[in-house]
Amino acid sequence: MSQAYIVGAFEHPTRLAVEQSVAQLHAEVAIGALEDAGLSRHDVDGYLCAGDAPGIGPLSIVEYLGLDVRYADSTDIGGSAPIAHVAHAAQAIAAGRCNVALITLAGRPRAAMERAGLVTEYTDYPESLFELPYRPILAASYAMCAKRHMHEFGTTSEQLAWVKVAASQHAQHNPNALLRKVVTVDDVLGSPMIADPLHRLDCCVTTDGGGAIIVAREEIARSLCRPLVRLRGAGESIKYQLGSGFDLTTTAGKKSGAQAFAQAGVSPADIKYLSTYDSFTITVLLALEDLGFCAKGEGGRFVEDGQLISGIGRLPVNTDGGGLCNNHPAHRGGVTKIIEAVRQLRGEAHPAVQVKNCDLAVAHGTGGMLDRRHGCATAIFERL
Amino acid sequence: MITAATDTSPEAAAFQQAANESRLLFGQCSVCDKPHYYPRRICPFCSSAEVEWLQASGRGHIYSYSVVRKATPPYATAYVTLTEGVTMLTNLLTPDFDRLQIGDEVELLFVKGDDDQQSAFFRPIA
Numbered sequence: 001m002s003q004a005y006i007v008g009a010f011e012h013p014t015r016l017a018v019e020q021s022v023a024q025l026h027a028e029v030a031i032g033a034l035e036d037a038g039l040s041r042h043d044v045d046g047y048l049c050a051g052d053a054p055g056i057g058p059l060s061i062v063e064y065l066g067l068d069v070r071y072a073d074s075t076d077i078g079g080s081a082p083i084a085h086v087a088h089a090a091q092a093i094a095a096g097r098c099n100v101a102l103i104t105l106a107g108r109p110r111a112a113m114e115r116a117g118l119v120t121e122y123t124d125y126p127e128s129l130f131e132l133p134y135r136p137i138l139a140a141s142y143a144m145c146a147k148r149h150m151h152e153f154g155t156t157s158e159q160l161a162w163v164k165v166a167a168s169q170h171a172q173h174n175p176n177a178l179l180r181k182v183v184t185v186d187d188v189l190g191s192p193m194i195a196d197p198l199h200r201l202d203c204c205v206t207t208d209g210g211g212a213i214i215v216a217r218e219e220i221a222r223s224l225c226r227p228l229v230r231l232r233g234a235g236e237s238i239k240y241q242l243g244s245g246f247d248l249t250t251t252a253g254k255k256s257g258a259q260a261f262a263q264a265g266v267s268p269a270d271i272k273y274l275s276t277y278d279s280f281t282i283t284v285l286l287a288l289e290d291l292g293f294c295a296k297g298e299g300g301r302f303v304e305d306g307q308l309i310s311g312i313g314r315l316p317v318n319t320d321g322g323g324l325c326n327n328h329p330a331h332r333g334g335v336t337k338i339i340e341a342v343r344q345l346r347g348e349a350h351p352a353v354q355v356k357n358c359d360l361a362v363a364h365g366t367g368g369m370l371d372r373r374h375g376c377a378t379a380i381f382e383r384l
Numbered sequence: 385m386i387t388a389a390t391d392t393s394p395e396a397a398a399f400q401q402a403a404n405e406s407r408l409l410f411g412q413c414s415v416c417d418k419p420h421y422y423p424r425r426i427c428p429f430c431s432s433a434e435v436e437w438l439q440a441s442g443r444g445h446i447y448s449y450s451v452v453r454k455a456t457p458p459y460a461t462a463y464v465t466l467t468e469g470v471t472m473l474t475n476l477l478t479p480d481f482d483r484l485q486i487g488d489e490v491e492l493l494f495v496k497g498d499d500d501q502q503s504a505f506f507r508p509i510a
Contacts, residue, residue: 129400243411
C-alpha cells in the first residue's frame, strides 16, 4: 500500500480549444489542479506526462510552466498513461525523489480537425510495413475484437449498446459533457455503422482540453483542506500479438488488474465505483471481464439492462459520461478516468450520479490499439 | 486506393522484395521452433537470431474481421490464421462483404499499391 495521495484533480471544461495552444492547455489544467489542491507551482517537484505533451514532453512543459522539478517521467503507454503515472509518482514519493508530483494530459485534436480513427503516419515503426497497407483505422482495430468476442461468447450489439446508454444517462447531468442527450439501445443500433459491429455511438467522442492530477506524500495531503484519497494499489501491463497464440478477447487489464487488486488487498466485489476506459463500448466489456467484475465471456450479460447506471445497476461506471459522451481529450481518456474516481471518493460527483458511501474506487485504462498492441494501467483508490 | 509503407526498414526489405515477387514470408525460429508474424530477425519468443523467413502456403481461415463501412468504398480488414499457425493482419477482397464469416477458408493474392509495392491480401475460397 502506498503513502501517496491524490490531492488535486482538474478537468478542463472546454471541449473545443480553437484559441489555445497544446502547451497552454497543459498549463491551464496544471493551474486548475493546483488550485483544487490548494498548492502553488512552487510546491511541485515532480512532473509526469505522455506523448500528448508537445516537444520533448517534460522539457517543453516544465519550461512552459516554469517549474523546478527533480523528478520527471514521460512514460507513454497510450491513453492509459496517466493512470500509470499516478503509480510512478507514488513510487518516486516513496523513494524520496519528490514530494508533490504534477501529471498533465491535454490536446486539441478537434480544433486541429483531426478525426478519431484516421491512421497516424508511423512509417519508421517496426510494424509499419505489416500494417499500413491494410488501412487499420482505430475503430476497425476494436471492431475485430468485438466481432471475435461475439463469435466466442455470443455477445450482442444490444449488449454493447447498453454501455453507451449508461454513459448517456450519466452525461445528461454533466454540464460540460460534449453529448448530453440520453440515448437508447435502438439509437445506438440505428446510428451509422463505422466498422462492423461498431456503430457510431459505440465510439468515443473526439474532444479538446485535458486534465491534471496532483499526487503528494501523506504529510502534505493531511495539511490540505481536501478529503483524503489514497492510492491503495496499482498495476500496469503491455499486451501484443506475435502471430502465435493469437487472442483478441483478453486485454493487458487481466495482469494490471491482478497486480492492483493484490497490492490493495481488496477484490472487485469491494469496489463501489469504476472509472474504466471507454474508447469504444467493447473496451468496457473486456475490462469488466479482465478486472474480474465478471467471468470471461460474461461481459455482455453484466452490462445489459442498465447495470452500469449509478443508482440503478450493480456497478456504477463512468458517472461523468465517460469518453463515450463526456470527454476524450487528445484521443486519450486516462486522466478523466482518475478525475471522476476522485470526485466520487470525495463525494463531489453530481448528486444525481454520486455513489453512496463511495470509499473504494478503481480507475482503469486501456490505451493504444486493442488488437495489435496496447497498454493497461489500473489504480485502486480509497477515501480515508 | 491502397497505400503501402514506402520507407521500408533494412530489416524488412527482404519481406517486401518477396511480396513483390508474390511470396508471403513469416518468421520461424530454429532454436525454439515457434513461428511468428510479423517476421523479424530476432525471435520474439526466445531472442535467438536463428530465425528463418519461410514462405507461407497461402491458405488460411478468418480469425476475425470488420468491414469498414464508413470508408468509400468500404473495405474489409481482417486477421487471417495461416495453415502454418501464424495470424496476420490483412484485408479481404470479396464482392459480397455480407457473406463473410469467422472461420471461412481464404486464399492469398497480392495487390499492388499506389507506390507499386505489393501486399498480401486474401479472398474467400469459393
